[in-house]
Amino acid sequence: MEKKILNMSKSEFVKKTIMIIVGSFVNALGVNLFIIPSKLLNGGLSGISLIIHYLFNLPVGLVLLVLNIPLFILSVLKTDKKFTTFSVIGTVALSLGLIILEPLSKIFHFSNDASRLLYCIYGGIISGLGLGIVFSNNGSTGGIDIISVIAKRKYNIDIGFASFIINFIIATAGSISFGIEVGLYTFIVMYVSSYFTDKVLKGFSTQKMLIIVSKKEKEVSEAIMKKINRGTTILYGEGAYSREKINIIYCIASPRQLPRIKQLVHQIDESAFISITDTSEVQGKGFVDIIGQ
Structure with a gap:
């Protein structure tokens, strides 16, 4: 020991x-x-x-x-x-x-x-x-x-x-x-x-955190994973006013990938809501690839 x-x-x-x-x-x-x-x-x-x-x-x-x-x-x-x-x-x-x-x-x-x-x-x-x-x-x-x-x-x-x-x-x-x-x-x-x-x-590498709310969450999530090669996570939520069950897509991407993701999301669902914020440090599977892209 x-x-x-x-x-x-x-x-x-x-x-x-x-x-x-x-x-x-x-x-x-x-x-x-x-x-x-x-x-x-x-x-x-x-x-x-x-x-x-x-x-x-x-x-x-x-x-x-x-x-x-x-x-x-x-x-x-x-x-x-x-x-x-x-x-x-x-x-x-x-x-x-x-x-x-x-x-x-x-x-x-x-x-x-x-x-x-x-x-x-x-x-x-x-x-x-x-x-x-x-x-x-x-x-x-x-x-x-x-x-x-x-x-x-x-x-x-x-x-x-x-x-x-x-x-x-x-x-x-x-x-x-x-x-x-x-x-x-x-x-x-x-x-x-x-x-x-x-x-x-x-960390010097500032990545982007995306929160995407869409009724076509499966199509959007699959498109991001296949065409942008970025992993996504589905979070389960509820509208505060409507009490409607909604699925939220969580994703981390590089600044360069951002325009492609936004275009892809709006092609699938024009009414999708996208929130983008900076995130200073990303650790875990795939984060090295993000920095390099």
Whole structure:
């Protein structure tokens, strides 16, 4: 029987640890390559570490690690062992990444506001991708994540709201210390980073979910399966007003398949009702084919 580590198999623990380290280094790459050269800030404790770096020229990675030490102690006392372990791994990896990749901060130098905006966007993208990899493997980079989790558990404060308040304070501090432009650009970095973090967590491939209400549900369902090569599911419902029994077709398709499905449905039943919504992540048989089509 395979030995368990933090209620996980040893192989799963090793895999998550490796991915957290990779994600932390990707995050550090974005900070060193784009954010530091343009004298901008980031969210969380890394943002505070950057303020200290700009003011006193201290290594960002070392400052980040020192600032996290009291939070690690707090995490041990207030959260579970699994969260604390992966937070320590993520924070140490991010700190080492910031130190090791520090020479990259000398490669680019912004010359005008246009280049600063580009650095701001690309720094947010790369940092967000790195954080997404960390979070999707149950990890964190410490700091704001520890504070947010404790605030949620002890005071029932929404984690997203707690993170927003802390990041707002950091951006405001940046505005006071280095000018309003730095604060405004920092908000862009935070937004882009959070957007791409969310994309990694939910998946980049946005598929379409179709709800089709038709009295010819069998013909429509068979046509979609045979001509579009997409699976369908029949759901049984009832009209709220008429109390008439109705069958509802549920289907997931790619954006490219959408026009063909709509045309096919209306050819069979002109009075069919079709509702289409975005769905960010699809798992299960056939979902790989959807992405590829």
